[in-house]
Amino acid sequence: MLTRAAAVCITIVLLLGVAAGAMAQTELFSSAHLFSLPMSTTTRLYGMGGFISCVQDRGFANPAFAGLVEEIDVVGRYSVTGFDNGLDLRGGQFSVTVPLKPGTRGLQLTGFSLSADPGVLALPGAPPAQVDFSETDLAIHYGQRVGNRYLVGVGFSPLFNTSATLTEPIGGTPLMELDASVDKGVRLGFLAELKEGCLLGVVYDRYDEDVTGQFLGMPVDESFSSEVYIAGLSYRLDRRCLAAVEWQDVSTKRGGISYGDAGMRLGMECAVSRGVALRSGYNDGAWSFGAGFSNDAWSVQYAYVNDLNADAVGPFFGDSETHQFELTHRW
Secondary structure (H helix, E strand, C coil): CCCCHHHHHHHHHHHCCHHHHHHHHHHHHHHHHHHCHHHCCCHHHHHHCCCCCCCCCCCCCCHHHHHHCCCCEEEEEEEEEEECCCCEEEEEEEEEEEEEECCCEEEEEEEEEEEEECEEECCCCCCCEEEEEEEEEEEEEEEEECCCCEEEEEEEEEEEEEEEEEECCCCCCEEEEEEEEEEEEEEEEEEEEEECCEEEEEEEEEEEEEEEEEECCEEEEEEEEEEEEEEEEEEECCCCEEEEEEEEEEEEEECCEEEEEEEEEEEEEEEEECCEEEEEEEECCEEEEEEEEECCCEEEEEEEEECCCHHHHHHHHCCEEEEEEEEEEEC
16 A cells, blocks of 8 residues: 555665665655655645544545545545656545445545656766656545444555656666556554544555566566554644644565664644634654635645655755645535
């Protein structure tokens, strides 16, 4: 479920030479996950810091939230991340959530597309290369209540395609062409309603990926196994303000090599008038802000993130700014 762009970026680093070192591999791996579907969350939650596990919203990332669905939600989301080196990532996401038994069982179907305006990848000890990649994905989430206070969920991606290319920037000579596919994988979710206004959430991802293609005319066939642990707690301070904290750990194995990254998220949302809310958050070094309006049928949201995962992508792509927009309708 956490997939695609991550394996591609890892392979880029490994195949272009270990000159970047193990730390660079870890940083690129972590940054790729933050921009791919499995680490994407709602625009409202991006404004709070990018929460995955513990804050209920329309168009959730934790499959256990499907057990709380009471109405049909349709969510459209568009995101743009621009880097100093010219690379622009554009992500479109569309979700439909349907209650099977309102407040007890539900489904969410999500389609995702990520494209890039090519930028320059500058690895230490290697000449610059123009990088470009794309991703399409389909995810299915099912959630169910298993008691008065507990919910569980499961998610998987039956369809996806990711491609990445590296070209020599002057002559346009292809240096690398890669495609990534998931061999098997699953996302598991858990929620506990500790008391009114307080949610504990846990998400676990495990997946195996195959990356094939060519590098400098030589065939490539690599396998990766990855695990992600996310745990968070949200608490409603009063009827106007919500606060949350979340911890995430990501690890990947390739052969006998294992590497990973971990970080914290902190965030708050406060209603400032009827239907209008302001948000701010922190995501492992990145600050975010957001605002939105919602009523019983419609929701319009905006989020801004400055230098998302800057420690990982800064040395390669430069600073970044992310803008995300979302429109939701409920029946």
